[in-house]
Amino acid sequence: MKRLVLLGAGHAHLVALREFARQRLPDTELIVVTPSPWQYYSGMIPGWVAGYYTLDQCRVPVAPTVRAAGGSLVLDRAVELVAANREVVLASGTRLTYDLLSIDVGSMSEGLTVGGAGLSTGVFGVKPMDELARQWLAAGPRLAAADKPTVTVLGGGAGGVELALAIAGEGRRVVLVAGAKGIVPGFGRRFRRRVGCALMKRDVGVVDEYAELVRDGIRVASGRQYPSDVVLIATGGVALPFLRDSGLAVDDDGFVLVDACHQSQSTPNVFAVGDACSRVDRRLDRSGVHAVRAGPVLARNLASALAGQPLKPFYPRRFSLYLLATGDRAAIGSYGPVTFSGSWVWKWKDRIDRGFVEGFPKQ
Template structure:
């Protein structure tokens, strides 16, 4: 009997679990993930802002695995020896595999912010962030003038800033929110119209914007503009980096440490290892690091894993030329970004909400509200 190991429970792996539930052949499959829940990143800002409950935003992997006949080990991966077809787990044990599906996500690069110490909270891993965000709200409620700074000018940083501001205002808290974007600026890769909409809303909401590189220091941040920001808490939504343990694997990686994969999402050095999401990088096309591609690559990953087992033809994942981004801005309002097109309004939020809830229903999470 062939053995398939699913390393990580990311967005793409959900499609694999659904496909395995329909797989007629004999196959021993083990899912290794540190948590039974997968937090859907697309709804994280809505949860922070108070529009969703935690149960509405996370997917329980155990029922999906049970339906697919997949054994679950709730622990972290600590290494891969691809030449021996073996993975190492956090409890010291090892698993052998015939086929490996890698979807372990990425980490937040906080190297420049570490000196801020306990004030620093990276947005990943999501399970840790979800545990800590209520504590920030509690601390902000203890005194007026609480200062929160979000570092990172990408889509995640923008949405977190708007969500935090709305959460504070909804609770009647007199807390300050600031957003710091590096020299790359605000929302790199998006059209000027989108950036202008965001800048206007930041100003209207009273969220201070700094275009500068931030360096953590005791008590807050030092900016490349020469300014010092005193902070009570810093949320890091800075650039992603691959999981640190990947540096010890024998899989071929790029200069940043991401696993190199081809158009079929197979490792270019070990074709019995397939990867999707933030753990890998394509050799033929440059993909933005976005959950959009992890979700869309999922069905291709699932097909190719089972096609490999059955000796069938593998599929290419062909990303769309333009991806749709719906950026939540706090009070059930959102901005749409699609190439050069942009729009905003409460209707965009309703559109985003419908897409997100449809995604969650597909994976067994039933909506409790109609926001």
């Protein structure tokens, strides 16, 4: 019997596990290692912040999905990977060996240096998402006690924008520090214009400058300071540190280098998917959409690798559908060159998002 270890219960692994539930892996011991009993669905977290969803509506309990796939769940965190020994070291000290390993551990918010002694603001990152949820709940009393509660969001990508729009309202002042590239830089002009209008309508101040943390908030490049009760760091994810020292080939930023089949470029018995990897054959945006779509291909490839059969590449679709909630039960959508917005887009997004989470067993 061979042992397959899935590291992380990220979007792609959840989908792969659902495939294994439909078609069990023969002669395989399946182990899933993840620190959290829930996998948070990032598409809905801004909706939770806006008050549209409960936390349970935005997260998938991991255990039932693992059980349905015939696997066992280890609630622990990988802290070291020794690819040469086919071994993962967990925070508890357990050393777990494997025949085949798949990595879907996502990324984490980058830490920013603090230019003052002692932080007086609640500063936290958007990743990992269970930590975001915990910290946002903990920040509630601070915001409620403030005269004019101010939240600064660092990072003008889709995640940062959605969170800023979700937080705005209820007397809160929200500043979005987007950096020199401005808001949603990877998107087309029309989409960006609509997002700009939504931010204006929700009274979110946008600063197209880089910023650093200071004692009671942030300071932007031109010197202006923004005192803040809460600073949310949404400036893009960095690779988990243990990947760089694993002996696997990684890119300059420490993400695992994989080919089109999501097999490690250096180590054939390791696969990586989602935000944790970098494709050598093409640039693939780090998004939940790609992670979810890669799931079924990953499942097939892991089964093929166990059986010694040929692998299949994952080709993302030419265009991806991106739906960005504007915090007022409306959303803006983009599909290739086409852009659209309105409350119908929000209803559509809501249906897709709920459908994803409800597509996994609850117990």
